[in-house]
Amino acid sequence: MSSIIEVKGIHKSIGDEMILRDINLSVKQGEFVSIIGPSGSGKSSLLYILGLLDAPSKGEIYIEGEGISFSDVHRIAMLRNHKFGFIFQFHYLLTEFNLLENVMVPMIKAGKKRQQARERAYLLLEKLGLKGKELRRPFQISGGEQQRVAIARALANEPLVIIADEPTGNLDSKNTAIVMDIFGALHREGKTVIMVTHEIALTEKTERVVKMIDGEILGDTTNPTED
Amino acid sequence: MRHILFVTLKLLFERKRQTLVAIVGVSIGVGAFIAMASLMNGFQKYFIEQALDLNAHVTLKVKDQQDKGKIIKKVYGEDVYFHVHGAKPRDLKDKIIDYKFLIQRYEKDKDLIGIAPHLTGQGIVRYGTVDKSASLVGIDPVLERKASVIDKFVSNRRLDLLITDRDSVIIGKLLARDLGIDETGKKVLITTPNSVTHLFKVVDFFDSGITMLDQTRIYMNLKTLQTILNRTNEVNEIIFKIRDVYRAEQIAQRINLETGYYTEGWQRAFRNFLQIFKIQNYITYMIVFAILVVSAFGIFNIIMMTVLEKKRDIAILKALGYEDREVIKIFVLQGITIGFLGACLGCILGFGIQEFLASVDVSVEGIVRTKGFALDRDPRYFVYGVIFALTFSVFAAFYPSYKASRLNPIDIFRSSA
Ligand SMILES: Nc1ncnc2c1ncn2[C@@H]1O[C@H](COP(=O)(O)OP(=O)(O)O)[C@@H](O)[C@H]1O
């Protein structure tokens, strides 16, 4: 299988501080990768670069084999919209929009017809167990549900890869299990998932574990137990 | 564009109250502009129209260019310092010597439509026991018609009676009122400075709307006035009607050069008013500009607030693939929407004020006398109002929108984590 995201020799410094050092990583189609490390080790920073939300100070990024230049703002925006589905710890839904509209935003941006976008949004929300709540606003549902809306939104444009930064960091164990089950199911459907976490237990559900400490990758192992 | 509207409208209508306040601000600016512009220009146009109708486009007169020191200078030379006390005006002949010749000469002029002689003088008019001073104007009704629109202001269109009845007068409406005359046929006595008193019949009223004139003017046959002023065959003013009124000054100058008489175009005669109008316009537009600036601040404010409060949403939109320029569009479009809705509302408001002013039945009696307000309901004021509002709102929205577009989503995600 070919790698869909590949980074070579990535460095990132903020001011004098080097927060990422010589990162080399390649993620293949269909992989379920977790990145684990203590707080402040640079996991989020790496994820932002993998998801083209941030430019590295040094190094190269390839998406589906093609080199990325951050000066091509239009292409960067297109890739964010089409190729990536972002999920954050704090779900980040648009409070002015109802759940349906939140899921529709990336599709409308991609140029999908409103009606089609609406239909797909209904479908995704139903798939994530939010049927009947489509017209509620984000503050009218629970944290676990909000995170599921964020997942639905991430899936809206059938992305190449789902990028999740501590998606369960704010959830109780029950909702954590639900979200992890969803990721597992997505993985089985063939989706590529990169998830950052600092809970070792969660990495057990993933195929591959990347360990980070102090801005460096210290280990990259494939889990023997895979379901 | 749809993906921009989708977000714009949501952000805008989620904060209904602020949006509404901003819209109302703009609409007041636009409405005030439309109302003020139509009121001011209406008044000014009305005034100029009336003034143009009444006062000759170009007037030729004898002007006393007395130089008190003329004789002294002649005797002692130009460089003498002197002061003249108690100079008495010479018994100046206020007369145009060759007026019939002048009229003939300009009859066929292609720039002119009409030409008419006037003899003007002062007099006291008496009706019953009431005395009023009046300015007497002797006219040749046939020529006068071509050189002015006097017919328009003569209430019962009886100008011809001045020809048939040499002892008839047409008197200003307000003068008649002051004298206590309310119908034609009344007899008045007019006394001239040379102590001639003559009995006249009032055959019509003169109602121009210009207070100053309606309060003082009396028209009579030129021949009659010449007789009672003891100035047989004399006139002291010739009026010209011009094909293109805006060339009045130019033609006045030409006639001055050709005849040597003092001439004056209407713009010069009315320069004080035109000057006042200029100042008036200036003040009006300053006020309206101030209102628009305030409403622009309203727009600036609401969009800046939205940007500050919606930093997170802006970061999310960017993460979802919105480009910087699209973020600018989203927020500028909010400004334009406010500006546009405000402009529409402002047009309605402006129209409403116009309707109201038009319906008000006041008799204004200042420099001009009108029934209700003289409004200039030029549709262009609406167009200008809308253009101003849109321009202002784009400018007001641009800075905060630009700020929004510069937000780095990473900074937001990190700081709220
Ligand atoms: N805006 C910033 N300015 C300076 N240092 C920062 C900034 N953001 C993050 N860092 C530093 O970068 C390092 C990596 O942070 P981060 O990627 O968020 O780690 P993690 O997600 O693993 O907790 C940390 O040491 C953090 O202090």
Ligand SMILES: [Mg+2]
């Ligand atoms: Mg982190």
